[in-house]
Amino acid sequence: MAEPRVAATGIVDKPTTIYGLVDPLTNELRYVGKTVKRLPQRLVDHICAAKRTKNKRHCLAWIAGLLLAGRAPEIFELEIVQAGECWVEAEQFWIGYWRFVGADLCNRTIGGEGVPGHRQSLEQRERVRQFFSGPDSPNRGRPMSAETKDALRKARAIKEADPEWKAWADQRRIAGMTEEGKARSIAALIDPEKRSHGNAGRRAAAQTDASRSRVGAQSARQWAEKRDDIIAAQNAGKGDEWRRKQSVGKRRLWRTPAYRKKTAEAHAVKLTAADIGEIRALLASGMKASLIARRFNVDASHISGIKSGRRWTHL
Numbered sequence: 339m340a341e342p343r344v345a346a347t348g349i350v351d352k353p354t355t356i357y358g359l360v361d362p363l364t365n366e367l368r369y370v371g372k373t374v375k376r377l378p379q380r381l382v383d384h385i386c387a388a389k390r391t392k393n394k395r396h397c398l399a400w401i402a403g404l405l406l407a408g409r410a411p412e413i414f415e416l417e418i419v420q421a422g423e424c425w426v427e428a429e430q431f432w433i434g435y436w437r438f439v440g441a442d443l444c445n446r447t448i449g450g451e452g453v454p455g456h457r458q459s460l461e462q463r464e465r466v467r468q469f470f471s472g473p474d475s476p477n478r479g480r481p482m483s484a485e486t487k488d489a490l491r492k493a494r495a496i497k498e499a500d501p502e503w504k505a506w507a508d509q510r511r512i513a514g515m516t517e518e519g520k521a522r523s524i525a526a527l528i529d530p531e532k533r534s535h536g537n538a539g540r541r542a543a544a545q546t547d548a549s550r551s552r553v554g555a556q557s558a559r560q561w562a563e564k565r566d567d568i569i570a571a572q573n574a575g576k577g578d579e580w581r582r583k584q585s586v587g588k589r590r591l592w593r594t595p596a597y598r599k600k601t602a603e604a605h606a607v608k609l610t611a612a613d614i615g616e617i618r619a620l621l622a623s624g625m626k627a628s629l630i631a632r633r634f635n636v637d638a639s640h641i642s643g644i645k646s647g648r649r650w651t652h653l
Contacts, residue, residue: 350374354425356417356432359384359397362409369397369444370416370433372425381413397444426450558646609634614650621645 352374359369359381373380388394388401401411416432419425430449437443469475482490497503609617613634620630627641634641643649 350425351421353421354419354428355415356419356425356428357413358416358432358436359401359411359413361400361404362412363404363407367436367441367443368400368411370429370436370449371445372419372429377413377415381411385410396446400444554646558648561646561648609636609650611653614644614653617641617644 354372354374355377356370356372357377357380358367359371360366361368371380375383384398384401385405388398388405391398394402404411417428419428426449433443433445433449497507617630617634621627621641621644627645628638631638631641640649
């Protein structure tokens with residue numbers, strides 16, 4: 339069943355039912371919630387969640403205890419909020435009312451969208467942090483969207499602007515270091531100029547001509563050594579049928595006007611020996627390969643090949 343559209347004000351385009359769950363053993367109200375589904379279906383959802391969820395919150399743990407005793411909670415209607423009206427105030431009212439009369443509710447919050455009114459203890463925060471940062475984290479290896487990365491970057495910037503958080507982060511980082519590393523880090527904390535100069539020096543060293551040529555030569559050497567192995571691994575298990583499909587796909591691609599125009603323009607460009615010398619001089623000066631490619635009207639990969647020594651090796 340598709341969930342209805344929820345606005346930021348807690349208004350939905352379907353009637354919302356505020357309901358209660360009752361303990362059949364004591365006839366006490368234990369939980370107040372809201373739903374747009376039929377009440378029997380919502381009760382089934384609670385029971386299924388109590389059976390399947392490993393780390394149960396308070397309400398699911400209570401339902402799981404009833405199921406072990408061979409019973410199930412009972413559900414009843416408290417109020418119906420019509421479509422287009424705000425259900426948040428109604429849910430908060432009923433939670434507050436039953437708490438006022440002394441009901442032992444499983445609700446951890448005051449009600450409404452999200453978890454307003456609930457604050458985790460330091461122990462709970464530490465358990466959550468260890469769970470999501472450990473090797474068994476559900477987020478491990480999951481790619482993040484650009485919006486998520488931007489939000490994390492902004493949150494990190496806000497934290498780093500706080501001196502107390504920065505001191506706490508430095509203490510945590512130093513606690514996991516060796517004695518030598520602790521001494522260097524403490525010295526950098528005492529003298530911030532030393533730390534900034536060290537970072538600047540590493541960045542500058544990574545951008546020198548010697549480092550760039552060293553990385554280029556290393557990449558060319560690795561490609562020359564592993565080229566056959568890489569191609570063999572890519573073609574492993576690919577027989578004549580795969581090669582036939584590749585050939586058919588290339589012929590279909592060649593029929594498109596845009597591809598023919600792009601290929602014709604690429605083949606029309608010819609680099610001379612003088613151009614290669616000029617390109618190598620520009621690369622040595624530190625100009626980006628993309629700018630050089632635009633200047634000579636060639637693809638950036640062609641310039642990268644010249645830089646790494648895979649192209650125009652006879653000059």
